[in-house]
Amino acid sequence: MPIQFANPAALALFAGPVKAQLAKLTGVDILVIAIYFAMVIFIGFYLRGSSNTSEEFFMAGREMTAWIAGLSFVSANLGSLELMGWAGSAYQYGILAAHWYWIGAIPAMLFLGIVMMPFYYISKTHSVPGYLHLRFGDGARALSAVSFAFMTVLMSGINMYSMALVMKVVLGWNLNFSIWVSSITVAIYVALGGLKSAIFNEVLQFLLIWLGALLVPILGLVEVGGWTNLRGQILHRLGSAEYVHMWSTLGHFNSNPMGVHWTGIVFGLGFVIAFGYWTTDFLVVQRVLSADNLRSARMAPIIGAGFKMLVPFIVILPGLVALSVLPFHLVGETTAVATGQHSYNEVLPLMLVRYCGPGLLGLGVTALIAGFMSGMAGNVSAFSTVWTYDLYGAFINKKATDRHYVSMGRWSTFIGVLISVGTAYLVQHAASIMDYVQQLFSFFIAPLFGTVILGMLWKRATKEAGFWGLLAGTCTAIGLWLWVHLNPAALRYVALSPDAKDMAENLYRALWSWLVCVIVTVVVSYMTKPRPVSELAGLVYGVVPLPDEHDEHWYQRPIVWASIIAVLFIGLNIIFW
Template sequence: MALGGIDYFIIIIYLIGTVLFGMYIGRKMKSGDDYFLAGRSLPWWAIGMSLVVTDIGAVDMVGIAGAAYLYGIVLGNYDWLGSVPVMIVGAFLFIPMFWKSKVSTIPEWLGARYNQSVRTISAVIWGVVTAFGLGVTLYATALMFNLLLDLNPKIIVVTESQSVREQVVDATGAGKTHDFVFLSDYGQIQKVIDDKDPNLVLIHQDWSGALSSESAIVSFNENEITPDWGESMMHKARPPTWTLMYSIIIMSVLIGTYTLFGGLKAVVYTDVLQCIVMLGGSLFVLFFGIYRLGGVSEFVSIIRSLGPRAQDHFDLILSVDTATPHPWSGIFLGLGLVLANAYWFGNQNMVQRTLGAKSEADAKASYVFGSFLKILIPFAMVIPGIIALAHDPNITDADKAMAILVKDILPTGALGLFFAAFLAGLMSSVDSALNSGATIWTKDVYQKFIKPNASPGDLLVVGRWITGVMLAIAIFFAQFATRFESIYDLSQTILSLFQGPSLAIIAVGMLWKRATGKAALVSLISGVIFAGTLMWVNSNASVPLFQVSEPFLYVAWWSFVLSIVILVVVSLNTPPEPESKLKGLVYRYE
């Protein structure tokens, strides 16, 4: 099913409406505080919805559904373990502490609690990671955008051999910029050509049947399959006339417009609209997808019938020696105890909107409300990935599973709604990261080092400039995201380098008044170096250090543990911080 006129109408109305709405909300911007913290005026329900929709951006819609296609419901752990309990802890412990300290950024809090060196290092790390993360998000968007709008060239590969199919996938980079259809029944070639209208048909070994097609038709044998051959075949299909980069730039301009004008307030209130559209669209795919498969029991039996590849698809707890990147030990230690906590109260993207809450009550209530909404997310994101597997078990690039599912099953109109939902997810992630990254660079770098006496008006102007520069950097980084197999794993891998050490100094600093600034500095630097070393050793040693395919969960856990040990040991060997400095910055120490 291709997009119809009504779909394009819905999409265009949604895009224009969101941009205008964002600009309207942010029309009275006068100062840096208005821009970065919405003048501390945000209510709990808006923050709660904004938190949820920011967390489930386009990366999740593409990456989590793709990973669920491969690995199953185990991906639900990222919300049910990685969000719900952690947000509740955050609501009653960490978030009120941040709010009461009246800071604008987490690095600013670290500066108050420890020292300015910790603040600066933390600010630079988060500023750079945010720009890189934005690039990944933009890349995910472009993939979906091109697939849904049918902008990729199509290649049909006809072969009875599974190994030849795998060789073609390897040689062509799993078809990130071209859409592949694999066919094993030679008698069906003409029918599939008529149906798909491909740009190129690749037929394994000699075949003498007559074909009526305007497509290029090439016979090949397995000895020819090399990366150069794959490249030349993709070029023969025709180079993409609409590249991923065009999609990235269009999205960047739309989002940049209202974020640049409206700041955090525009971000949060457009997120409310996007939360409704995205949850509605995704849950529609869930129910309609299961309905099209014949109901829940039919859906489960199709998955069960797929044999060993899907035997664990309905298990949240996977063995330590699972072939997936999600063993229970890594999920519990790395995700549940480290990455999730670091994400929900150590990540400026998330925490910033609670700093803009109009009261401590609103800040707390927003996280509790968000945790309630997060229970629904795996039903909207993970299970549709498994539905895609039941619908089509032969998708070669799992990151395209969700897009293929919605294109195949949704009727005209609903497809436009889903596409708008996807855009909602994308926009919410990008606008939040842009705003929080700009806040860090403006408050923790510009105001701290370049112009300490900057007026509120100066900060507003600089914040807007930095927003534009960050967007340009993100567009540059987006070109390199294609090198990684799964978008979601990529973003998690990057975060795992920094999140363990960051969480260690925030959590220990908030819970233990004996933690010192010097110790935090040593702990943060050592933790990041240790995490980077583990990743480097794992990919360069003759035998990988970790026995899972993507060890980011274990890296996060061990760098967290090391950072805590160093923080405690060095703190006990350095003079304590003055009592007066710690009041209001350590839990229950007013």
């Protein structure tokens, strides 16, 4: 039997694909949203008194527990990338989108906790560019800081645009109004309470996201009759089972909707992009560095990995259900703007309106707002830290007081938000949010990972090599993008096949930029003089013993919990092969 829509407006919505306001908030819905905004502002004001020093403002005083740091670690990434972007990508590409949660996240998160965190933590660095300063000097630090600052404001713009899109699609609100409401709110609570305010709000937002976003997959599965029926309905409607298999369709570029080969998923995504993002993107690493001790810092990514494996249930599943139940086809963003149809990026709000009535709609919309503000706040707080420590404090004003740096951090928060507002409008020209995001990752994250991992694991890597390798990798990624942009036929060389599609191009571009970075770093290292081993203590594996974490029982050891997560990860990939 067809489901009885909880929202009467959904009856008109599903009569056709023409855009219109999908729902109208009741007094209860408005109250739920208002309470959320009041809470996040209150947290900012409440924590203002404990964010007066640079260590408190930028690093939350390094006093977060493993659970708080871990939830914040995964929540900072649970913004538009997950809620809007990957729901749309699941509709566009099928269950292949889940690779970005499993092979594209879990191994890298475990590697960060077990291998890399001891070096980040014991060096007491305030940022990833700060680690590069200790390992390679000012050149690598400046290049990575500029690249990262540029990327964070672009990513923050994605979250702004995504939230505004939800408000426009679901409630008919003006796009500009929604962008400014979200940006001003985030700017206030991050500027007031610094990283501590961002972290506590991210934990609150994590709980709200799960509470509100669970409605869609649960009610969706009820409507279609369970997972087995959903697979059958997708097969019947699309005439192909490729949308419900993760690995069995990756033998050829033309045998899956993403147009990608398994080598791109394993090496481009699973190794370069995933390890680059989860181990070198300061947006997420900053949360772990706020932990109160080394063991907490190592456990935080492992705790985050456990929750990350569950996120596809609230993100990927709604996109798959939409393939079965929506009576019309969604299109790319550019086509949607030109024709008035719904785009891939609107899958989640469409499904939210389908299933949620008064009260529940307010909770669902609040969950989406919380996700977008979480991702936006993460980017803004990371931008503020990198700008203040690694650009302003390192090259412009080296001798300022601690109070001055805190003030600069607060002002740069507002400046970062204003720049992000401008970048929010760039996203409208992308076919889908995730295609846009993966382009950014291939430009900045992939080569950065090559520089950091060589610096951390190889004593021979030199100061000059760190800079030139990072620069060569970044230029390679941008050059390959321009090549395909100007000459689409070049896709067969960049992505190894003329049948490859946009996402495959992003994965292989990231792989090539990482390889160029590594090769240039190795070659230049052998042409230049390395630093004495005595200067690398705490920066390179094998130079100094790691501190004892004093685990009294075997079940307290991070490696034990990492192993459990790894086994579950392998099991999920086998189940959905």
